[in-house]
Amino acid sequence: MSYPKQKFGVVVFPGSNCDHDAYYVLKSIFKQDTRFLWHKDSSLDGVDAVILPGGFSYGDYLRCGAIARFSPIMKEVTAFANDGGIVIGICNGFQVLCEAGLLPGALLRNECLTFICKFVDLRVENSETRFTSECKTGEVLHIPIAHGEGNYFADDDTLERLEKNGQILFRYCSPDGSITKESNPNGSSGNIAGIMNATGNVMGLMPHPERAADPLIGPIDGQKIFQSVIKSITKYEQANNYSIVERS
Amino acid sequence: MEPKVNLELALQHGLNEEEYANILTILGRVPTYTELGIFSVMWSEHCSYKNSISEIKKLPRSGPRLLVQAGEENAGLIDIGEGMAVAFKIESHNHPSAVEPYQGAATGVGGIMRDIFTMGARPIASLNSLRFGNIDNPRTKYLMKGIVKGIGDYGNSFGVPTIAGEIYFDDSYNENPIVNAMSVGIVKHSEIAKAIAKGVGNSVMIVGSATGRDGIHGATFASEEISEESEQKRPSVQVGDPFTEKLLLEATLEAIKTGYVIGIQDMGAAGITCSASEMSARGNSGMIINLNLVPVREEHMSSYEIMLSESQERMLLVIQPEHEDAIKSIFDKWELQCCRIGEVTNDGKIGIYYNTLQVADIPAYNLVLGGGAPVYYRESKKPEYIDELRKFDLNSLPEPNDYNDCLLRLLSSPNICSRRWVYMQYDRMVRTNTIINISGNAAVVRIKGSNKALAMKTDCNARYVYLNPYEGAKIAVAEAARNVVCVGAKPLAITNCLNFGNPYKPEIYWQFKETIRGISAACLALNTPVTGGNVSFYNENPDGAIFPTPVIGMIGEITDFRNYMSSDFKNNGDIVILLGKTTGHIGGSEYLKHIFNTTAGDAPHIDLAAEFRLQELVLELIGKDLLNSVHDLSEGGLAIALAESSIYACENNRSLGVKVLLPEDGRMDYSLFGEDQSRVLISANSNNLCKIKAIVDEYDIEFSIIGEVVTDQFSINNLINLKLAEIATLYNNTIEKNIIE
Numbered sequence: 001m002s003y004p005k006q007k008f009g010v011v012v013f014p015g016s017n018c019d020h021d022a023y024y025v026l027k028s029i030f031k032q033d034t035r036f037l038w039h040k041d042s043s044l045d046g047v048d049a050v051i052l053p054g055g056f057s058y059g060d061y062l063r064c065g066a067i068a069r070f071s072p073i074m075k076e077v078t079a080f081a082n083d084g085g086i087v088i089g090i091c092n093g094f095q096v097l098c099e100a101g102l103l104p105g106a107l108l109r110n111e112c113l114t115f116i117c118k119f120v121d122l123r124v125e126n127s128e129t130r131f132t133s134e135c136k137t138g139e140v141l142h143i144p145i146a147h148g149e150g151n152y153f154a155d156d157d158t159l160e161r162l163e164k165n166g167q168i169l170f171r172y173c174s175p176d177g178s179i180t181k182e183s184n185p186n187g188s189s190g191n192i193a194g195i196m197n198a199t200g201n202v203m204g205l206m207p208h209p210e211r212a213a214d215p216l217i218g219p220i221d222g223q224k225i226f227q228s229v230i231k232s233i234t235k236y237e238q239a240n241n242y243s244i245v246e247r248s
Numbered sequence: 249m250e251p252k253v254n255l256e257l258a259l260q261h262g263l264n265e266e267e268y269a270n271i272l273t274i275l276g277r278v279p280t281y282t283e284l285g286i287f288s289v290m291w292s293e294h295c296s297y298k299n300s301i302s303e304i305k306k307l308p309r310s311g312p313r314l315l316v317q318a319g320e321e322n323a324g325l326i327d328i329g330e331g332m333a334v335a336f337k338i339e340s341h342n343h344p345s346a347v348e349p350y351q352g353a354a355t356g357v358g359g360i361m362r363d364i365f366t367m368g369a370r371p372i373a374s375l376n377s378l379r380f381g382n383i384d385n386p387r388t389k390y391l392m393k394g395i396v397k398g399i400g401d402y403g404n405s406f407g408v409p410t411i412a413g414e415i416y417f418d419d420s421y422n423e424n425p426i427v428n429a430m431s432v433g434i435v436k437h438s439e440i441a442k443a444i445a446k447g448v449g450n451s452v453m454i455v456g457s458a459t460g461r462d463g464i465h466g467a468t469f470a471s472e473e474i475s476e477e478s479e480q481k482r483p484s485v486q487v488g489d490p491f492t493e494k495l496l497l498e499a500t501l502e503a504i505k506t507g508y509v510i511g512i513q514d515m516g517a518a519g520i521t522c523s524a525s526e527m528s529a530r531g532n533s534g535m536i537i538n539l540n541l542v543p544v545r546e547e548h549m550s551s552y553e554i555m556l557s558e559s560q561e562r563m564l565l566v567i568q569p570e571h572e573d574a575i576k577s578i579f580d581k582w583e584l585q586c587c588r589i590g591e592v593t594n595d596g597k598i599g600i601y602y603n604t605l606q607v608a609d610i611p612a613y614n615l616v617l618g619g620g621a622p623v624y625y626r627e628s629k630k631p632e633y634i635d636e637l638r639k640f641d642l643n644s645l646p647e648p649n650d651y652n653d654c655l656l657r658l659l660s661s662p663n664i665c666s667r668r669w670v671y672m673q674y675d676r677m678v679r680t681n682t683i684i685n686i687s688g689n690a691a692v693v694r695i696k697g698s699n700k701a702l703a704m705k706t707d708c709n710a711r712y713v714y715l716n717p718y719e720g721a722k723i724a725v726a727e728a729a730r731n732v733v734c735v736g737a738k739p740l741a742i743t744n745c746l747n748f749g750n751p752y753k754p755e756i757y758w759q760f761k762e763t764i765r766g767i768s769a770a771c772l773a774l775n776t777p778v779t780g781g782n783v784s785f786y787n788e789n790p791d792g793a794i795f796p797t798p799v800i801g802m803i804g805e806i807t808d809f810r811n812y813m814s815s816d817f818k819n820n821g822d823i824v825i826l827l828g829k830t831t832g833h834i835g836g837s838e839y840l841k842h843i844f845n846t847t848a849g850d851a852p853h854i855d856l857a858a859e860f861r862l863q864e865l866v867l868e869l870i871g872k873d874l875l876n877s878v879h880d881l882s883e884g885g886l887a888i889a890l891a892e893s894s895i896y897a898c899e900n901n902r903s904l905g906v907k908v909l910l911p912e913d914g915r916m917d918y919s920l921f922g923e924d925q926s927r928v929l930i931s932a933n934s935n936n937l938c939k940i941k942a943i944v945d946e947y948d949i950e951f952s953i954i955g956e957v958v959t960d961q962f963s964i965n966n967l968i969n970l971k972l973a974e975i976a977t978l979y980n981n982t983i984e985k986n987i988i989e
């Protein structure tokens with residue numbers, strides 16, 4: 001299968017360590033035009049979507065993502081997001097997005113107090129988004145997590161708002177799709193694993209879709225998320241082009 | 249005010265009378281305090297291998313694929329074709345981990361990673377071999393939590409997957425745990441860096457972290473027995489910073505790619521002292537270093553402290569002066585320090601200056617292993633316990649009434665049950681090269697941009713080595729190779745970490761010599777030369793020595809990584825076959841230990857020629873795509889291998905077990921739980937049976953069809969009949985239940 005080419009930028013903070021993984025999936029599996037964006041850069045190089053990858057930005061010795069949000073590139077990322085650009089934060093990237101205020105809530109330490117690396121099941125809560133259009137609502141994806149601080153927390157009002165607006169994208173679930181305490185690996189409120197902002201262009205998730213996208217090493221459910229994003233940019237551009245044609 | 253240097257002070261530094269006299273001769277004068285410190289760390293067991301080198305030289309250390317001689321560089325290097333090489337090494341961090349488990353283990357990982365990337369290789373995988381005391385001992389729980397977290401936190405943040413290893417528990421490790429860390433990296437032949445100083449006038453640069461007072465005399469501390477005073481040595485333990493190491497990795501590889509780096513060595517044990525003297529000695533050159541130029545993180549550090557500091561995340565580089573700016577700009581980009589602290593000379597001496605005074609002036613050659621460092625030939629004597637333990641009458645043991653109960657107890661033995669609680673704390677997938685869902689046997693990492701993959705594993709059943717060091721050491725190598733073979737990889741070479749007690753005790757030294765003999769025999773028979781490694785002596789505590797623990801780290805190659813093999817049963821109806829001969833050897837077994845609380849008898853003996861044939865056979869069967877699962881037999885014997893292949897199938901959402909029928913002659917507990925070597929459990933589609941049998945016959949390996957893969961059932965004769973869910977739950981949750989309570 002081939003996909004139309006889009007421009008992706010993967011931000012490299014000092015201490016990012018899943019930057020190459022996101023790059024590899026986009027470049028080698030999906031054949032997208034992909035580049036790294038250095039944390040000190042002050043331009044996004046005209047990309048269509050930005051990925052904040054996993055890792056331990058600045059060592060995460062302070063609160064995760066608390067320093068990375070002050071990186072020069074984050075000013076550009078914030079402006080890009082506020083302008084409707086697609087931004088995806090994976091794991092540490094999700095933490096950075098919360099610290100930067102681009103997504104609500106915070107990621108606390110895992111309830112069990114240890115780092116957890118394992119495959120989990122995720123229920124797709126809303127497939128009518130730019131990040132999940134290739135999934136079905138209620139579908140279960142098998143994707144790994146690897147974090148010490150992925151326990152999503154938000155106050156009740158926020159949780160209610162997220163729920164009402166369909167901003168909750170993924171919940172930890174059992175293999176049959178039921179939301180249970182046993183299937184919640186880190187103590188997240190409402191088993192939340194991934195959310196988007198109110199305008200639907202910024203997503204953060206703790207699981208690593210880029211680790212479940214290469215059939216040569218294992219499961220590939222993560223591909224659906226990248227496929228959704230690539231298609232959504234394409235459609236978005238086509239729609240924009242179309243309107244230009246109409247106007248002229 | 250520096251203390252006055254005399255024999256007494258030298259003795260306090262761990263040097264002996266003869267060594268001190270030797271120093272006086274070399275220098276022709278009384279050493280300065282700084283010089284005494286330098287000699288004491290360089291001549292410590294840890295750096296000089298003075299009590300082991302005469303034996304280590306007997307190991308087979310050559311082969312067509314070795315790119316550097318063992319000990320020549322910071323790690324072993326083997327050719328894997330397509331212009332690529334694998335750098336790999338294992339190293340101990342036992343002593344620091346015993347007094348400060350978290351930092352001790354973390355810096356063990358950091359240290360071995362630097363050994364790999366200082367050669368220009370990007371680390372692709374991390375392994376670790378751990379030994380703890382009795383799992384019911386509160387100290388074991390404390391050490392295990394700290395050590396596992398230390399390994400996890402460092403590797404996870406550094407961004408290299410921790411993918412394999414092994415853990416054993418035995419009372420002999422109660423006070424003195426074993427923490428051996430192994431790292432594996434890939435480098436292009438054209439980008440291999442050397443640990444050498446040459447070219448008079450070239451700049452000596454220190455890069456990475458600033459130097460502090462941490463880790464002073466770490467190398468000397470690692471060369472003593474653990475005692476009640478060890479707690480006071482806590483300041484000898486270094487503190488790790490994986491974030492800085494990650495930056496150092498990226499900056500170092502970028503610097504090496506410029507082609508400007510003439511020589512580079514990481515700073516581990518004995519810090520600047522070791523790097524400066526080893527690099528100089530290798531290049532037949534010398535160095536002058538001005539310690540005032542070394543970035544320090546504490547005020548008023550003395551020359552002695554700066555030279556002996558083991559602060560982590562530092563490297564020493566030699567480059568031409570005109571390339572200083574280019575190299576500096578790379579380290580600037582990664583926000584790391586990069587300072588010129590001296591230059592290369594041709595007088596063969598390490599000249600150290602501080603506050604305009606010369607504080608050390610020592611010929612580099614005299615300091616290093618292979619040069620002037622002492623070499624001792626120790627006395628050895630067969631320990632009495634060996635013959636005593638062999639007298640044990642194994643037939644005196646009662647045969648179990650309830651085999652179900654027996655298997656369940658073995659499945660929950662800490663030495664057999666799943667290590668899930670441990671490995672879930674390790675990021676095993678970062679960099680997306682780890683093949684997912686290969687349980688048991690070895691781990692497999694593909695190499696992006698090629699069809700190749702590497703398989704890797706560490707192994708050592710130290711109870712066997714304790715009972716019979718020669719056979720036990722042979723088995724450690726053979727089992728590591730067999731594990732790699734079971735995933736479809738051809739064993740290439742080993743690294744080893746030899747953990748022993750006090751070498752001055754003749755009984756300990758006998759264990760050591762026998763072990764070397766055993767490793768040599770196995771490496772020759774299996775064509776897996778020794779590329780390097782590490783010796784850790786003095787693993788003792790007031791109650792005695794640890795089991796002799798020669799950990800073997802094996803690397804294997806899969807030419808087309810899509811042909812890897814896993815150990816879980818795949819299909820209902822597949823035929824289950826046992827390759828290799830079962831005699832029911834129970835001496836030294838986990839069955840004997842766990843069910844009868846007895847460590848006795850002789851270790852199993854291994855026929856290396858048969859082992860090699862078995863391994864070649866398994867590779868041919870996998871290569872011809874005739875098998876659906878392959879699993880090595882080890883602790884717990886056939887019954888445990890059958891249970892594991894079933895449990896792993898369940899983990900992959902296939903509820904598959906076995907129905908096995910074995911001939912009932914002799915004691916069934918010995919046939920089921922005995923630990924005869926050179927055995928592998930395979931499963932295959934019945935249509936392939938004739939082809940498999942024909943190939944097996946060519947190799948002269950015993951072949952028995954013992955049963956078939958079935959749904960939802962686990963049964964052996966009419967002795968064992970268990971529910972899959974029951975055995976899986978028990979197997980998976982035992983460690984967690986024991987550690988967290």
